[in-house]
Structures are given as C-alpha cells and as structure tokens.
Amino acid sequence: MGKAGYGTWKSPISSQITTETGVDLLILGVDGDPNFSDTVYWNEIHFDEKGRYVICSSDKSGNITYWTPPDFNARSTVHEYGGGDFFVYRGVVYFSNFKDQVLYKQTSPTATPEAVTDTSKAFRYTDGRFVPTKSRIYCIREDHEAIKHGASEAVNTVVAINPATKTQSVLVKGADFYSSPSVSSDGRKIAWTQWVHPNMPWDSTEIWAAELSDSGDAIVEGTAHKVCRSYTFVLLYGYF
Template sequence: MAPEQRMFGLWPSPITPSALAVALRLNEPAWDTDGQTLAWVEGRSDRGVIVTRRLDDAATRDLTPEISVRAFIGYGGGDLTLARGAAFFVGQADQRIYRQDVAGGPARPITPPFGAASSPAVSPDGRWVAYVHSFEDVDCIAVVDAEGHHWPRRLAEGRDFYMQPAWHPAGNRLAWVEWDHPSMPWDATELRLAELDTSGPLPAVAASRIVAGGAEVSIFQPLFTSDGAGLCYISDETGWGHLYRHDLATGLVRQLTSGEAEHGTPAWMHGMRTFAELPSGALAVIRSTDKGETWSQPIIVSKQVLFDGVRDPDTGTPVRTGDIVPDIAVDPNSGNLYVVWQDQRFSPAGAHHIAFSMSTDGGLTWTPPIRVDKTPLNVHAFTASVHVAADGTVGVSYYDFRRHTSASSILETDYWFVHCHPGTGDCTNPENWAETHIAGPFDMRGAPFAGG
C-alpha cells in the first residue's frame, strides 16, 4: 500500500485524550483487621477507586467503581481504612465517610452531607469511627457510630488543625496530632491523649492532656502498641526525627532510635506513615541516615522563568494554574525522559507558554528548552501534562485563552494537545509538533477553586 500523504498537522495521532488519562497512582494501602485482605486506592485520571485483594486469591477487585474516593482536607490523604470486613472511605463528590462491605454490596454514607472528612479510624471493637472533620474553615476530631445511626459528636475542637487520630486497643483512649496557624505540621505540633467515656451511644472525652510536642517540635504518626502499654510516635525534638515510646502507666518516655537519622517525614498530607507494629510486637520503621544528603548532585534541567502568574485578560484576577508544577514522563522502551512546564521566556509580553526539554542519557544532560504549544504569542498557555505512547510518540496537553474575546461575558478556555514522534522527527524542533483541539471552550471563571 502506498503511503498516504496529508497536510502537516492533520495526520491521526496514536495518543488520544483517553490515553492521557490512564496514568495510575497507588495510595493508602490498608490491611483488614484479619490480615487476609489488602486494599488500596488507585488514582485513575480524576477518579480514585478502591481495589482489594485477598491473600488466597490472585485476582484483584474494584470495590468502588461507582464512587470516586478522595479526601480533600488540607492537601488530601486519609482516604481509606479497613476494619472487620468493611471499607470506610471518603467519597470525592460529597466528602462524606462511606461504609462498604469488602465482600460486596452497596456503599452507604455514615456521616452527614456537610463539610469534609478525612482519616477514618475504626475503634478496635468496630463500633465507632473517629475522623478529622472540617466545616466552614473550622477543623475538629469527630466520632460517629460505624453504622451511621447517630449524629456525629465532636471530641476535640479549638485548634486550627488536626491529624492522625489513633485508637487505643481497649477503645477507651484516643490520640491525635494538633497544631495552630501559622505553623506547618513539620514546624510545631502537639500530641494529645484523650481518656474516653464510652458509656453512651458515642464516646465523649472525659479528660485529655498533651504528652509530646510543642514549640519548634514536630510530632508525626501516633500509634498505640498492641499490648496497650505504650504510645509510639515520631518526634524531632533532638533535631532529627526519632521514634519514641510513651509508657501509659508511668508516663516515662523512651527514645527507641538514635543517631543522625530521620525516621519520619513532613506531613504534607493525611494518612502518611513511616512505621508500623508487626504481629510479633516489633516496630518496623523506614530510616534515612543523612536526611537525604547522599543523593547525587542536583541536575538542572533549566532555570524556570516566572515573574507573574496567569491572569484573567479582562479583569486581571489571578487564575489558578500549574505554574510551579512541572510534569515528567519516561519512554519505557528507549528510556528517554521528557519534562514540560510553564515559562514566560518565550513571550515579550510576558505570556505563559509551555516549555519542553528531553534527556536521552538518564537525566544527566538536557536539551535547551523549546516552546511546544501553538498558542498565539501574547496569549497565556498553562497547566501542561506530558505522556508517552507505546510507540514512543510524545504528547503534551495544555489550556489557553486564544478563543476568548473581550466582548464575551465568560472566559473562554480550551484544551489542546500537541504530539511529536522521535522516530520520525526531531522533537527538539518546534516545527515537528502538531496540534489537535481536545475540548472547549468552557468558562474558566466557573472552574472549581482548590483554595490552597
């Protein structure tokens, strides 16, 4: 068959919008209390799906194909836990906690439809679920019964932020991390231990006290030992993040790790963990002996040129974009690396455009940045993403305002896609990138705002 000739930019692309959406993210691994079922959240495009697998079954199963799972408090995380044959998770659409039997059946909400929830933690007897709740910029530790029959009760409030609720094995104590603005969770936090009155349908705090942390001390991941005798946590009070054990009977604190090593991590998100108790009672913890200082020397791809953010061309209002977030992809066959980011070096008017660079030697050296978007030079292009198809074709998607006019009452925004194949053309040449319109226009002024 003779090759078919078409005008430049009109040949079909092997990369489709759906191909861009298949990148898989794995988060929130959790074991059921019987130790036989493992679950995790798979990020598929804009959805989070709980996947489960039993030890005696090689097959995996999607537990939540109809409900996207993702918590939104802070920077997210704390999406899922398993207990007594049920998954407790946060629905992305309404931010309620749902309960769904791992064996099957429908999911049902157990918290009311207001505010947002995160970090569900089921009591050892399975009766209650403690969690972090946020409503109208007010955070708290709350508790609800595991069936959702009762209105939730606030257990702790008055601090700006809360994180990582953890139950005592007897179910009569609860620990969590709390702190106030303007500190971040790696700056100054406190570990609070609460004694619970469990005589009613929902527990209530009978007394509480701070047992660790304070000014310039960060606490991370409280965990009661399975024998109920100790409360373990990570503290950086020595300048390094070490593992400690607080004896609940005597109040004595013992440092379990030593040396110039980190055993915790900055708590950017809920649900993060760096240590766990094994069935034997031993503690398993990850460790960095030099705070990561033995990594190879930084390799600079390019200095990013940014001196102003993307703004609404009519009102001058800032537009939330991915301006400081590059995107990276690797060709699994050739090993080529590709990176894209927003940059203002290409436009005399200071408009943002999409920069592209590639490496063929594992990231040791990078090509000079080129502009790959086809947006007019004085119009913003933003929020780029890069993907590599199975045949090596490189695709980059982005948004722009090229079809907006000042006479319009909305901010017309379109979604575009350019592609290049390294086997048939030099991808460091902007002329070898062809553009396709994916979607739009839509009104950017009506787009959701993350607020962070």
C-alpha cells in the first residue's frame, strides 16, 4: 500500500466520477385533482445530461414515465437556487424551463410543451397551482423587469395567471418574499406566507388570507388580513 503525506493522498474517486453519472431525486408531488391521485410525480437531476432536470411519474403499477423532452429543463431559478419547479392538475404538467424561465404546460409525456406565460418578460415562477373554479394559475413571481426600470433587486409578488391569454394580475405585493399561495376549494379565498429582510422564514414569517374577486384576478379590497399575530408558532418544517 502506498503512503502519502497528510492531505496529499490521491483518491481513486474523483469529482468527475461522482457527478458525471446517476440521478438525484428532488421535488415529490401528486396531481392537484384528487381524482387523479393514483400517479406520483417527481423531478430528477440527470448528471449525464449536464444536470438537466427531468419530470418523471409513476402510476400505481409502478410504471415510470419520463415527461421532459430533451430540449427542455424543468428547473426554476427563483431566488437563484430555485425550487417549486413544477405542479400537476388533471394529468397536465406545468413547469418552469431553465433556459428562458417561461412557464410551460405539457398535456402528455409525448406532447410538446406550450408556453402559458409571456416569453418576452424577465419573470421567474415558482410554487404554482391550478385552480379550476377560476381557470387560473396562482404562483409566486420574481420580476426581473423591475431591475430594467431602476429597482436594485427583483420584485416578488403573488400573481394570478390566465393560461389561455397569458395575462397576469398581481394580487399581493410589498413584502420581500412570498411562498405557498393556496386557494380554498370553492375558489373564494386565498392564503399565503410572507417575510421581509433581514428575517429568514424561520425567524419571522406571517400568514395572510384574503377574499378573491369573482374573476380571480384581484383581492377584494379590505379583506386581506394577517391570520396570526407575531411570534406565534404555527408549523416549522424543512429547516433542520
């Protein structure tokens, strides 16, 4: 057996070996419609494709399907580190594409993804869900267009997207960060979490709720309110 000084031993396991093959599993999710809940979805990092993100699904028989076409990469870059890359409703997969950060929908594993947001805007999207009672997508939008107009950093908001027309409506703004927009089953109310600098989400996060307009494109004036008072412990997960 060879000998070497401390810190100089040549390992046979290189960084190239550990990153050029294999996959890493990321987000796990199910269809937003309970009637389609027999299929599980997740995102994989394919190291042999330069880290491309691929959405996969498995039915109750264990049959695995790969959704993301080779020229797409299902990866959001919101806050640079990403997350919340995709969501599913009634068998339709919606995802952020890494190259252009446009939100796409894919109706089947063999279908070509179709853009549901404007391809000319410097927007990024995460944490989405489709609400059938409003025919809208509710998600977090990170607006880099604002930097072009003098802002020092991107602006985060909660938005409603009409996928048929690609129009967007800002529902909530003003805080530095938002997450987890959730709409009631009847489509009448929306809740979300928010926090501001210098806090991290585990330091001081607020839960807010409001009523949605009939169209789903606005908050009913005067209905937005904080659900719990400051420093109330509600639930903490994923930060350990």
